[in-house]
Amino acid sequence: MERIAEGEYAVMEVLWEESPLTAAEVAERVPPGRGWSLATVKTMLSRLLAKGALAHEQEGRRYLYRPAFAREDYVAEESGRLIDRMFGGRLTPLVAQLAARDRLTQADIEEIEALLKELKS
């Protein structure tokens, strides 16, 4: 699975949300904050195709694009990469880190505890 650039990722998100879509449809759904032209979206789609992150099927004169892998798979790989790089592959320091930065609310803590409890059984 090749690396996906930040901008390309925005396009993947659109297609993970809904697919297959035409280039124009993707352009409509990209977050407006990006301020992308249709041309830019088309560039992204081409690059993602070249990287093997998207597949396309012809539909008349145009293509329908769809992701070549599931969001969960990509997200898992990317998270693993970060945790390896920054926390020696261990999740506990990440949790500790976030806790220390007050990025964990009381509700978060309880939610994770519940999840872990389930995992143990």
Next chain:
Amino acid sequence: MERIAEGEYAVMEVLWEESPLTAAEVAERVPPGRGWSLATVKTMLSRLLAKGALAHEQEGRRYLYRPAFAREDYVAEESGRLIDRMFGGRLTPLVAQLAARDRLTQADIEEIEALLKELKS
């Protein structure tokens, strides 16, 4: 805090481990797997200086380099960025994700539980 590229990050790690260091000393300590020449390390140091990620003090004819911010700060920002992008800012889905991928051992789970317990008090 400006973005740090993957290769630059390797240099930061060296200096977070031990600093201040000269360029030659950094080069010695960079993971050999990189196969970097001294010249490459010097380029990285210059770029990190330009980005404000390093500070340097003159020592005779050369510089001593040191990080301009703590590893924890950088790591916290970078983790936050990923969690925002991929998990809507919430940690629980990340934990769930990793668990589903068998990236969590029984020991991890207990460790995190202990940590959370402490946080609650």
Next chain:
DNA sequence: CCTTATTGATTACAGCTGTAATCACTCAGC
């Protein structure tokens, strides 16, 4: 039929990144 809008493909171009080589300077040793 002719024009216009659409669509993928090709090209553009600056900035960042990886990976150096070269240059100019200077200090240390002979």
Next chain:
DNA sequence: GCTGAGTGATTACAGCTGTAATCAATAAGG
């Protein structure tokens, strides 16, 4: 004093990224 080794600065260059514009083909509408 001269030479060689070490040092930061400058330059190099290809590949990736963000952000398009342009082009050629074609389908659709009048």
